[in-house]
Amino acid sequence: MELRDIEILLTLAQELHFGRTAQRLQLSQARISQSIKGQERRLGALLVDRTNPRNIRLTPLGTQLCADLLPAYRDVRQALDRARSAAGSASTMLRIGIIGGNGHDYRSIWQTFRTRYPEFVLQIRSISFTDPFGPLRRGETDVVIAWLPVEEPDLTVGPTLFTEPVVAAVSENRELAGVKGRSTQRISTVSNGDTVSTSVLGSDGAIHNVSDHLPRYYNRPGVSYLPITDAHLLRWALVWHSESETDQIRALARIVGEFGRPDHR
Structure with missing residues (x-):
């Protein structure tokens, strides 16, 4: 059981509510549920009685496990805090990896962080679409902004x-270029990095689905961007390595939680 999973279980034991636990830890409710179910699978027994979703409670096993874990958890957190204090200025930098070049979209978050936590140094760097989590695991970044879902156990x-629509990037001389919006029934094979069947779109060029913010930063001549009216919205969230969580990361997560989920359409 990882430290973050222990923290989730102990917090849920106090709140007895998945939503409040998620809010308190600045995590998604799905992440809380996933953690508890994962622990139950490993133990082979239920830790939480979900008979009444509005009034959940710990099972006897869950109560006993929390009682056993709490002293050890406090000792570990105190040890980590002492280690961070000893590290001094080496731990003041927060390195954020961004997929793409739209760091300007987050300027209000960056400014709030710098104003509220002047003791921390904020560093923004670009990371690759093809290896979004490698920098986290190699210790090159502390947190990344990635699109959901993310289902990585570590x-x-x-x-x-924020959330944003998906748009289709097409050549301006194609049949679809003059259309204001299309359904995925018409653009049926669009997916990240894929090209649409030439039998649907014609024989010249290609079409890709991209994030709605892309045209603001990469507006290339000869390319039109069409909304896909029934596609799921893209959701972008903070992601970090569970065992490398720091005060800086928690501070940034709190600020993002305060800003809510702005819709960048």
Whole structure:
């Protein structure tokens, strides 16, 4: 059982509510549920009685486990806090990895962080679409902004920064370029990095689905961007390595949680 999973279980034992636990830890409710179910699978027994979703409670096993874990958890957290204090200035930098070049969209968050926590140094760097979590695992970044869902057992998914639609990037001389919006029934094979069947779209060029913010930063001549009216919204959230969580990461997560989930359409 990882330290973050222990923290989730102990917090749920206090709150007895998945939503309040998620809010308190600045995590998604799905992440809380996933953690508890994972612990139950490993133990082979239920820790939480969900008979009444509005009034959950710990099972006898869950109560006993929390009582056994709490002293050890406090000792570990105190040891980590002492180690961070001893590290001094080496631990003041927060390195954020961004997929793409839209760091300007988050300027209000960056400014709030710098104003509220002047003792921390904020560093923004670009990371690759093809290896979004490698920098976390190699210790090159402390947190990344990634699109959901993220289902990596060693990573924590924090609060959502924003949501945005998917748009289709097409050549301006194609049949679809003059259409204001299309359903995925018409653009039926669009997915990240895929090209649409030429039998649907014609024989010249290709079409890709991209994030709605992309045209603001990469507006190339000869390319039109069409909304896909029934596609799921993209959700972008903070993600960090569970075992490398720091005060800086928690501070940033709190600020993002305060800003809510702005819709960048």
